[in-house]
Amino acid sequence: MFRKVLIVDDHATTNDAVNSILSNLGVQTIQKALYCDEANLKVQKAVLDNDPFDLIITDLSFKEDHRESTLTSGEDLVKKIRSTFPDLAIIVFSQEDHFQIVRTLVKKCGANAYVWKSREGNRELPRAIEAVYNGDLFVSRQLERALHQKETTEITDYDIQLVSLLANGYSKKEISSFFKSENILPSSISSIEKRQNKLQDQFGAANVTHLVTLMKDAKLI
Amino acid sequence: MFRKVLIVDDHATTNDAVNSILSNLGVQTIQKALYCDEANLKVQKAVLDNDPFDLIITDLSFKEDHRESTLTSGEDLVKKIRSTFPDLAIIVFSQEDHFQIVRTLVKKCGANAYVWKSREGNRELPRAIEAVYNGDLFVSRQLERALHQKETTEITDYDIQLVSLLANGYSKKEISSFFKSENILPSSISSIEKRQNKLQDQFGAANVTHLVTLMKDAKLI
DNA sequence: CAAAACCTTACGGAATTCCGTAAGGCTTCA
DNA sequence: TGAAGCCTTACGGAATTCCGTAAGGTTTTG
Structure with missing residues (x-):
């Protein structure tokens, strides 16, 4: 022992x-x-x-x-x-x-x-x-x-970082600039918007505020 | 005992x-x-x-x-x-x-x-x-x-309900309609907007998503 | 190797939010 | 009792988000 x-x-x-x-x-x-x-x-x-x-x-x-x-x-x-x-x-x-x-x-x-x-x-x-x-x-x-279990719609570290930034009050424009400065890809506003939409669909969220709520409840951020 | x-x-x-x-x-x-x-x-x-x-x-x-x-x-x-x-x-x-x-x-x-x-x-x-x-x-x-301690900027039940609704994905327009239907005052979109702004100032939030994050962290919602 | 699928990025219009100003009513204070 | 302060509501313009479409590149599949 x-x-x-x-x-x-x-x-x-x-x-x-x-x-x-x-x-x-x-x-x-x-x-x-x-x-x-x-x-x-x-x-x-x-x-x-x-x-x-x-x-x-x-x-x-x-x-x-x-x-x-x-x-x-x-x-x-x-x-x-x-x-x-x-x-x-x-x-x-x-x-x-x-x-x-x-x-x-x-x-x-x-x-x-x-x-x-x-x-x-x-x-x-x-x-x-x-x-x-x-x-x-x-x-x-x-x-x-x-x-x-290998989830088909796995949440990536990128997703978590993205939503964490949204949760902390940054606009998509600001996040895009930040990702570009940190060489995090993808970094365009469109890509961020589409990735967010994907997560919203996945969680059944009505908007980004709702997404943040659901992800905090799930303790992902 | x-x-x-x-x-x-x-x-x-x-x-x-x-x-x-x-x-x-x-x-x-x-x-x-x-x-x-x-x-x-x-x-x-x-x-x-x-x-x-x-x-x-x-x-x-x-x-x-x-x-x-x-x-x-x-x-x-x-x-x-x-x-x-x-x-x-x-x-x-x-x-x-x-x-x-x-x-x-x-x-x-x-x-x-x-x-x-x-x-x-x-x-x-x-x-x-x-x-x-x-x-x-x-x-x-x-x-x-x-x-x-009597806080001068106390969070009211109205505030908590308002932010809970925002956190759950409702728009200010939808919340206004809901408050009007439930006879909850004030219920105009402007008042909701101003009350939200007040809370954002109080918590130092950059936007409504950030406010929700801070209030969840504080376990107010 | 080529086609299909997916991802990234851009763009534009509609919708919503953000922001500030203003008017009227209610409450508080002198 | 009247003035000051605050709250509620409305309004309009700027900014941002939402939404859909499209083009080019990359990855996957047959």
């Missing part, structure tokens, strides 16, 4: 519950961090002390507070840990359930498991810990389709 | 942690509900059995699932319980922290306490339970200003 585990969550209730699960599994050393920078520091310090963590269980969303942060989300933390410590096992334990987020965390950011903080979360987390310890990938049953 | 308590939360980890806190406080009977309709049913059944609950601790947001629901949020549940059982103590235990939501839950919906699921949530919850048992109102220290 894992020897030394770090729990990263800013909800004390979650920390206590995960602590119990780890104790029941026989994990010897359990530490906690309440925000991402603290977690990153603890991981680095542990390596310097020649007593590294071998598992991290982290949430994705953290409450912003007065601290200056370089890592503001669980996703940032997962990326950072994966790039710095390629062998450190990472379990994401979050209530976020959108397929795009799951796919990103597991396929792009390199998490070893994604456990949905659902009603069955307490039962799935021990299973995820065992699976990851055995070298297996684990994703909550309800979210497995996120990794397998 | 409270005799019989119902915990309403769809996160098993939270349920377990709150369960521990209540046991430590000497609460004899603790039951759980994973969604709002289940909670409402349990409360009604307990009254019929002549063994009612005297406290409910509930989250606000619940994951939608396949069930047909009449109560889809903690706010719905709080309103329902307060209108049906005026003396049943209600504690809201949520990670939602926007002042408007706190004000609504406590002042309009009649919750006896609002505890923020923050890093100090585990320490504040026992204090909230004691305070409510003693007949006092309790709100997490960081959110107390929600009840006291």
